Amino acid sequence: MKILIVGSGGREHAIAWKIAQSPKVEKIYCAPGNAGIEEFAECVPIKAMEFDRLAAFAKEQQIDLTVVGMDDPLVGGIVDVFEAEGLRVFGPRKNAAILEGSKAFSKDLMKKYGIPTAAYESFTDADEALRYLETAKFPIVLKADGLALGKGVLICNTLEEAQAGVREIMLDRKFGSAGNCMVVEEFLTGREVSVLSFVDGKTIRTMTSAQDHKRAGDGDTGLNTGGMGTFSPSPFYTKEIDEYCQKAIYQPTVDAMAAEGRPFQGVIFFGLMLTADGPKVLEYNARFGDPEAQVVLPRMKTDIIEVFEACVDGTLDQVSLEFEDNAAVCVVLASDGYPVQYEKGKIIDGLDTFKDRDGYYVFHAGTAKKDGRIVTNGGRVLGVTAKGTDLKDARANAYKAVEWISFENKYFRHDIGKAIDEA
Secondary structure, rough: OOEEEEEHHHHHHHHHHOOOOOOOOEEEEEEOOOOHHHHHHHOOOOOOOOOHHHHHHHOOOOOOEEEEEOOHHHOOHHHHHHOOOOOOOEOOOOHHHHHHHHHHHHHOOOOHHHOEEEEEEOOOOOHHHHHHOOOOOOOOOOOOOOOOOOOEEEEOOOOOOOOOHHHHHHHHOOOHHHOOOOEEEOOOEEEEEEEEEEEEEEOOEEEEEEEEEEEEOOOEEEOOOOOEEEEOOOOOOOOOHHHHHHHHHHHHHHHHHHHHOOOOOOEEEEEEEEOOOEEEEEEEEOOOOOOHHHHHHEOOOOOOHHHHHHHHOHHHHHOOOEOOOEEEEEEEEEEEOOOOOOOOOOEEHHHHHHHOOOOOEEEOEEEEEEOOOEEEEOOOOEEEEEEEEEEEHHHHHHHHHHHHOOOEEEOOOOOOOOHHHOO
């Protein structure tokens, strides 16, 4: 098979690495790709939002399956464009990707179908939102309705903070058109857990659990980021919690989308909060998480191409997912100053140390090639992942591997997976 991957981050590098293991695959392309993905795929200089060019390339190269990694093209309707051209593609259509594309839509869906989530109100008028906040309980959460690179969520402890947040999202348009509508949500407390799943429109198969670290600084301080590290599995996600979520959250979400005439085929990412009142949905994503994919896929034993094809063909009920009985931890190496301001073009040393080391991986997020060397080219630069017999072992291995890499302005959190000690 010939495969085309659409995207350029650490998630797409992890997907390319996993696809390359399938005996069914003979050639992989990635558009636009990055310096690390080049090891497994031929990178093509077509941007992820250039749907017509991507479809033309897929036809020209006789691509058997296109895998879309990123949220923007999915929400923008790339799957519809490919299907109209008679091309096989893994990912939700535009009318299903709205599950991630609009937080107001997903909250309304959960309310309608009784899927547990935080209480909320949606606003398209800033003055109305400000009036509502005067009677609200704090802390409270403000969310830009649309896509905002994982950064459009503000936790406000006071009325003054919330008023500033409304200005930021709805008036100053910090997140662009994502702020046309804003969701104001009850603040939930508990453990956060991420569960990724494959869906074929009617059947759902969940993957192993993971836990992300969104804040830029140690101790969950600083600004929200696209993710500074993650670990899998979550020790807080028990068998009992899984059984509850299968019945009350996972299958009901798939059934709700089908009932709305928006059958979902692809990956649904469930962001959960394990509250004192039981698990509740914080958010949905319509694709693999980043960096969650970097710890979940290395533990997956099943041939990923078989799963992708089953999702496209509606035969996922015939597939069983298998994961290794171990653990993985990913520490993101970022450029100092991320997510606000940072320098690019710094030479990266030590990448070769990972070659032929079983259980150690370095996934490229923001890298490029310059004069034959690999250099930094983004805020999140690399995801250093290591496996271990258990989470403590994997964490120790990941932080050992972090030291193998050096570049100017290298920055990382020192407490990824520290919650493991409390489990």
